[in-house]
Amino acid sequence: MAEKVLMIALSPTMDSGLIARWHKGEGDRVEIGDVICEVETDKATMDYESTQEGVILKQLVKEGEKAGIGDTIAIIGEPGEDISALLDDDRPLSGAGLSETVHETMDSLKGTARDSETAIDQGSGKAGEIEGGRRIKASPLARRLAEEGGIPLDRIKGSGPDGRIVKADVEAYSAGLDNDTHMPAVDKAPAMQTVAKKPFDRQAAVDKAGVMPADKVRYVPVTGKRNIIASRLSESMYSAPHYYLTVSVVADNLIETRRHLNESTGSKVSYNALLIKYVAEALKRHPMVNASWLGDRIALFTSADIGLAVAQPDGLITPVVRDCGNKGILAIENELKDLIEKARNNSLLPEEYQGAGFTISNLGSYGIEQFTAIINPPASAILAVGAMKRTPVVDDDRQIAVKTIMKLTLSCDHRVIDGAVGAAFLKNLKDIIEDPVSALY
Amino acid sequence: MKQDFDYDLLVLGGGPGGYVAAIRASRLGLKTAVIERDKLGGVCLNVGCIPSKSLIHQAKMFDSLGELESLGVTVDRKGLDHKKVYSKSRKAADTLSRGVSYLMKKNGIDVIQAEGVITGKNEISLSTGRKVTGRFIIIATGSRPKVIPGFEFDEKYVLSSTGALMLDKLPEKMLILGAGAIGVEFAYIMNSFGVEVVLVELMDRILPLEDEEISSLLARSFTKAGIKVMTGAKALSVSVEGDKARVELEDNKGTRSAVTVDKVLVAVGRTPNTDGIGLENIGIATEKGYIPVGDYYRTSVEGIYAIGDVVNTPLLAHVASKEGEIAAEDIAGISTQKRIDPLSIPGAVYCEPQVASFGLSEWRAKKEGVPYEKASFPYRGAGKSVAVGQPDGFVKVLYDPRTKELLGAHIIGADATEIIHELLLIRAAELLPEDVASMVHAHPTISEVVMEVMRAVEGKAVHV
Numbered sequence: 093m094a095e096k097v098l099m100i101a102l103s104p105t106m107d108s109g110l111i112a113r114w115h116k117g118e119g120d121r122v123e124i125g126d127v128i129c130e131v132e133t134d135k136a137t138m139d140y141e142s143t144q145e146g147v148i149l150k151q152l153v154k155e156g157e158k159a160g161i162g163d164t165i166a167i168i169g170e171p172g173e174d175i176s177a178l179l180d181d182d183r184p185l186s187g188a189g190l191s192e193t194v195h196e197t198m199d200s201l202k203g204t205a206r207d208s209e210t211a212i213d214q215g216s217g218k219a220g221e222i223e224g225g226r227r228i229k230a231s232p233l234a235r236r237l238a239e240e241g242g243i244p245l246d247r248i249k250g251s252g253p254d255g256r257i258v259k260a261d262v263e264a265y266s267a268g269l270d271n272d273t274h275m276p277a278v279d280k281a282p283a284m285q286t287v288a289k290k291p292f293d294r295q296a297a298v299d300k301a302g303v304m305p306a307d308k309v310r311y312v313p314v315t316g317k318r319n320i321i322a323s324r325l326s327e328s329m330y331s332a333p334h335y336y337l338t339v340s341v342v343a344d345n346l347i348e349t350r351r352h353l354n355e356s357t358g359s360k361v362s363y364n365a366l367l368i369k370y371v372a373e374a375l376k377r378h379p380m381v382n383a384s385w386l387g388d389r390i391a392l393f394t395s396a397d398i399g400l401a402v403a404q405p406d407g408l409i410t411p412v413v414r415d416c417g418n419k420g421i422l423a424i425e426n427e428l429k430d431l432i433e434k435a436r437n438n439s440l441l442p443e444e445y446q447g448a449g450f451t452i453s454n455l456g457s458y459g460i461e462q463f464t465a466i467i468n469p470p471a472s473a474i475l476a477v478g479a480m481k482r483t484p485v486v487d488d489d490r491q492i493a494v495k496t497i498m499k500l501t502l503s504c505d506h507r508v509i510d511g512a513v514g515a516a517f518l519k520n521l522k523d524i525i526e527d528p529v530s531a532l533y
Numbered sequence: 534m535k536q537d538f539d540y541d542l543l544v545l546g547g548g549p550g551g552y553v554a555a556i557r558a559s560r561l562g563l564k565t566a567v568i569e570r571d572k573l574g575g576v577c578l579n580v581g582c583i584p585s586k587s588l589i590h591q592a593k594m595f596d597s598l599g600e601l602e603s604l605g606v607t608v609d610r611k612g613l614d615h616k617k618v619y620s621k622s623r624k625a626a627d628t629l630s631r632g633v634s635y636l637m638k639k640n641g642i643d644v645i646q647a648e649g650v651i652t653g654k655n656e657i658s659l660s661t662g663r664k665v666t667g668r669f670i671i672i673a674t675g676s677r678p679k680v681i682p683g684f685e686f687d688e689k690y691v692l693s694s695t696g697a698l699m700l701d702k703l704p705e706k707m708l709i710l711g712a713g714a715i716g717v718e719f720a721y722i723m724n725s726f727g728v729e730v731v732l733v734e735l736m737d738r739i740l741p742l743e744d745e746e747i748s749s750l751l752a753r754s755f756t757k758a759g760i761k762v763m764t765g766a767k768a769l770s771v772s773v774e775g776d777k778a779r780v781e782l783e784d785n786k787g788t789r790s791a792v793t794v795d796k797v798l799v800a801v802g803r804t805p806n807t808d809g810i811g812l813e814n815i816g817i818a819t820e821k822g823y824i825p826v827g828d829y830y831r832t833s834v835e836g837i838y839a840i841g842d843v844v845n846t847p848l849l850a851h852v853a854s855k856e857g858e859i860a861a862e863d864i865a866g867i868s869t870q871k872r873i874d875p876l877s878i879p880g881a882v883y884c885e886p887q888v889a890s891f892g893l894s895e896w897r898a899k900k901e902g903v904p905y906e907k908a909s910f911p912y913r914g915a916g917k918s919v920a921v922g923q924p925d926g927f928v929k930v931l932y933d934p935r936t937k938e939l940l941g942a943h944i945i946g947a948d949a950t951e952i953i954h955e956l957l958l959i960r961a962a963e964l965l966p967e968d969v970a971s972m973v974h975a976h977p978t979i980s981e982v983v984m985e986v987m988r989a990v991e992g993k994a995v996h997v
Contacts, residue, residue, distance in 0.1 A: 231963030233938050240936075252963075259938070259963055388868065392835065 094169025094178055095144055097128070099159040102140065106133040107246075108160045111153050121147050122168060129165070144168045149175050230257035237262045317407045325466050332385070332472070332505040336464045337514050341522045343480045343498040349528055357422065364400055364454055365425035367477065370524045372396035372416035373531040375450060378517035382449040384470040385507040391470070399448030399468060400428065402435040409435050410468055412448045452477060462499040472505040473514065475521075498525075540566045542864060543657055543667030544857075545649050545810065548575020549850040550841030551673035552633055554857030559640040561865035566665065568657060570648040573633040575675050577850040579626050580695040585718055587622035588698070589883050592725035596885070600922065613726065619701045651811035654834060658811075669836045669864045672824060673857060674810055676803040676842035683770055684710065684799050690778040691771060692798045694719070703728055704795035708780050710768050711801035712739035714882045717751070719798055721884035724760050731761045731792055733782060735801075738764055740882065744894050744929060744943040751945060754886060754925060771797055805843045820845070828871040829863035830856050838864070847878055876940065877960055881950035886926050889953035892941030892960065893931050905931045905940055908989035910982050912946040914996040917977035923947035928986045930956065937966050937990060948979045955983045966990035 099109055109131035116128045127139040128148070146168040153165045167175045228245045230238070234257045238245050241262070248265045250257035314322075346366060353361050375382040375396045384391040396417040399410035411431035413424055434440045451468040454477040465476040478499040487493045500521070504514040524531045542558045544551045547569030559565045572579045598608045637644050647659040655666050678693035680686065688696035694715050707723050709716045712734035720732045732739065732755065738748035739755070739762060752762050765785035772779050779793045805822045815834050817824060823845040830838045838860040841853030855873055862869040882888040898905045912918040912926035926946015932939050942956040959969055970987040974980050988994045 232965040232968055233936060233963035236936055236965060388863075389835075 094149060094167050094173045094175045095146070096164040096178055097142070097144060097166040097168055099131070099153075099161050099163045099165050100140075101161050102131055102133060102138045106161070108158050109133050110158045111155055111165065112137055114151060114155055116148050118148050118151055119171075142168070147171055149173065150179070152179075228257070229255060231259065233259050234262050241266050315406060321407050324469060328467050328469050332467050332469070333507060334464075334467060334503050335506055335511065335514075336501055336503050337511075337518050338462060338499060338501040339518050339522050341498045341500055341525050342485075343496040343525065345527065346498070346525050347480070347496060353421065359422060359425070361421060361425045362428065363456075364452065365421055365428050367452060367454070367475075367525075368398050368400065368413055368416050368424050368428070369419075369421045370521060370528070370531065371398055371450060371452065371475065372419075373524055374517055374521040376417050377520055378513065380513050381473050381504075381509055381517045383472050383508050384449070385472060385505055390508055393449035395449070397447060397449045399445070399451040399471070400432075401451060401453040401465075401468070402432055404435065404438065409440060409445050410448055410451055411435050411440055411445050451475070456480060456498070462501055464501055465503050467503050467505055472508040473517075474503045476501040476503065538655055538666040538668045540564050540643075540665065540667040542566075542669045542671065542861070543568060543649075543665060544671045544673055545651070545657060546575065546673035546675055546806075546841075547573040547633070547644065548673060548675045548841065548853065549577045550675070550853030550857040551575070551671065552637065552857075553854040554671050554673060554840060554861045555642045556636060556640050557858045557861035558864060559642050561861065561867065563669075563861075563865060565641075566643040566645055566667070567637065568645045568647060568649040568659065568665075570646075570660070572630050573637065573644065574626075574630045576677075576695075578629050578633065580698050582850055583629055584622040584626045584698050585694075585715075585722075586883060587625040588618065588722050589718060591618050591621065592722040593885060596725035610727070613703075615703045615726070616701045618726075619699070622698065650809070650814075651837075652814050654815055654836060669838065671857065671860050671864075672810065672832070672837065672839040672843055673841045673853065674806040674843055675853075676805045676848055678799070679802040679804045681710075681799060681801055684768065684797070686799065690773050690795075690797060692796055694798070694800055697796075697798045700796075705729060706794040707731070707796045707798060708733060708768075708778075708792055708794045709798045709800060711735075711799065712762075712764070713742070713800065713802070714740070714880070715800040716798070717755075717882055717884050719800065720755065720760050724755075724758055729759075729761075731763065731794065733766050733768060734762075734764045735767055736764065737785075740888060742894075743880075743882075743888060743890055745896055746927070746929065747888055747890070747943055747945045750925065750927070751884070751886065751888065755884075803842065803848055807843050829869075830860045830872070831863070846873065846875070847880065849878065849880065852878055874961075877957065879953050879957055881953070883950060886923070886946045887949035888945050889949040890941070890943040891953065891957055892939070894941055894943060895931065898931060898940075903940070904934055906934045906990075907931050908986055908994075910986040910989055910994060910997065912979075912982060914985060914994075915977065915979060915981045917979050917981070918947055920977060921947065928952075928956075928982045930986050930990065932966065932990060938963070939966070944982075946979070946982075952980050952983055955980060959987075 102109065112130040112132040114129045116122050116126065122128055122142045122145060124142055124145050126142050128142045129140045130137050131140050147170060148166055149169050150167040151165070152167070153159045159165050167178055169175060229250060230245055231252065235245065237259060238248070243262060243266055245257060248257050248261050251261050252258035346363065350361060350363060350366060379392050382393045382396060384393070395415045397412050397414045398416050399412045401408055401410050411434070413427050413431065416424055431440065431444060434444065448468060448471050450471050451474040453465045453474060455463055456477055456479040459479050461481060462478045463476050465474040467474050478501070480496045480498045482494055483497040484492050485495045485497065500518065502514055502518050541563035542565045544555045544565065544567045547567045551567055552573060555565045555567045567573070577583060595613065598610065601608060634644065645659060645665065647661045649657040649659055651670065652658040652664070655668065655670070656664055657667070657670065658664050678686070678695065684691055686693045686696060697719055703726055706729040708731045709720050710733050712732050716732060717740060720730050724730045734741065738745065739752050740748050755762050763782065763784070767783045769781040769783055769789070774793070777793050777795060778797050779791055780797055781789060781791050783789050807819045807822055807824055812819065812824070815837065817832055817834060824832055824839040824843050826832055826839050826844050830840050830844065832839050840856035840860050842848045844856070846852055846856065852873060859869055859872065876892040879889060879891045893903060893905065895907065907929060909927050909929040913924040918924050918926065923946065926944070926949065928942065928944045930939060931941040939956065939960045942953065944953055955969070958964070966987040969984060970991050972984065974984040985994050985996060989997070
């Protein structure tokens, strides 16, 4: 017997999903567990695995269209079955031509209708409304307030026990606040909404014939590492409000310090080891820069665990030198050498590359003068180190002198590090690099 | 990045705030220790709620002998031995304190028997000379009876509530300074056991924070029972004369008088135990003795929380416990409510008739200009209260005129401290009056007054 395929909640916060792609067309046979379509939600695109078996007799929602939870998206059955009864009682209005706006209006109309049902329900003493198999949990007081304010309950996310809508949620909704946090809902402005709801189809853009002939495109599979880099850095870039501070540092003293160190110890210390040590000293004085945003609180790290971005043939990794505040430059250098070696051999252990409280990325050796880096979570800041370059500068005596300038750019997560805090840290770091003795002050 | 600590959580104080926080934390997987200088269970369990409820229960039994006598039974009241009454109350306290020890053991919580002083963000120094460290600290050091100058406790003539609980012999006459919950409960206990009681209150009514009608009904009931109630009166001084205490009083008109009694109980409030616990070492400044806290009872110092009587929320055991749970859950990283809704905290006074309330009261609504409507229902309208001979009392509710949201409830009468919770559920679950008005209640019960007052909100109370 033919059955409806309903849109289900594929993530806890999802209230509707967009059919990104049908994997099974009308007439295709489907087994339990087969992916019938890809559904795009507020958070991600997910595979919809069938819990039914049979043949797709009808697709009711087209690719690019949205369906609310509980809406029928397809009918599954055996070929030749009469499905008119199933079609009749569901979504008579869902057509391809309906624009987003019309959907919106329908949604809110539906919401209002539900509310008047609520009123009737209460009058007759029923427990609550049921529509499309879904009962909206709301306290009686919240229902009354929603009813009075003409607010559709299905638009509100409940914060009470078991997701129940309570008074505060209705009040927050009508005050235009975000339902989750009861904070101003900046991302809910209508213009933004329309933009956000039209997903950019990259494949379609790539496929556009003429612009890019199909035989001129080569596809490379995405490795696990590339996937992690992609998702972690996107997450960081889009969730952490970045801002950038750049400072020019006179590096002659750094060069001299390194030369002196190498001469007196007979070793070969890298600039990175020196920079790591200097950063650790500056972090001691600016603990908020060695911290992590956790949403409801901020973790302040008491140890300076500093990561260094190391390029690999197939990506990059950030080995971490722990507790640099309590280590000497030579110790840091030895560890760093070891870690970089392992990074290039792909043999780093998770505890050797996870949990940096601060990161350094140095592209100076490529001649890059200045760049901005993306923060490497859980850290809240990353230092982008540019090339050392002899530059004419006007010194304190108004004389032109040739000095080695190195540009440092600090990317900060503004949720943790305010502008003045980031600036004070960077100034401190500059002072230490130019006059390492100042680290002892 | 990780620093090693002896514990994930150190709880300073093992009262109803501290030990509940510790249990919650331990169940959430935190390695927890409780530091307690005296007995587990704190004031509440050892020298507060619990032993006083034992005394009240016994006082009530003794008091109801009059009813037996009305049936023709003769009882020799002279046989009352207060030592036995007292030791029963101690037994109750000890049983429960041992119960808390058991709970600590069962939940794998270390109990450190010592006085602790915070000496660092993650460190508490113990009176035993040892130091313990913890990633987080919850301060739950509670409070002690407030001292008023000139009436310092000697626990011989001038008693604190602790001293009054420890009496193993009844005085003939007692003067009680302060008619808050503690003063009123002792007035009831002592009067029931036949002690002559003078109850003195500085404000113009007893239980000055409760509903005004409740204060006056209780005052009438107390006066009828033989308690001398003096409101708007101030105690000026106390002096020991022979084996008696002489207290000089002044009424609000300036007229002075003196009362000579065996014992004076000073119950004028409580002082938070925030001195001598090392707050200065971590840079926490108190406000009026209380530790300022934000959401989840976090103090200004990262990783340090404060709950219960040391923070400026109602000084009640159940408030401390809930605050302890909220803090522990926050430490464990579980998102929960940020703080207790101040309008949803029940208060209970265990004299007879009992008093229980929560939320907005009329005097406060008027003072703060909060719009409200009210409904009330008398106890005598419920058959049960008449049948059991306790017809005095009423329930009063305040609600939002527009939405009918319950804003507060006030009960005086039999079992008030139990039936308050149905009303509290209405508020907490955001039910509407009609939800409870239409719910069938067993007949005859005292709880019918709750149903009736909700019907009264709807304008359709039956038994009035």
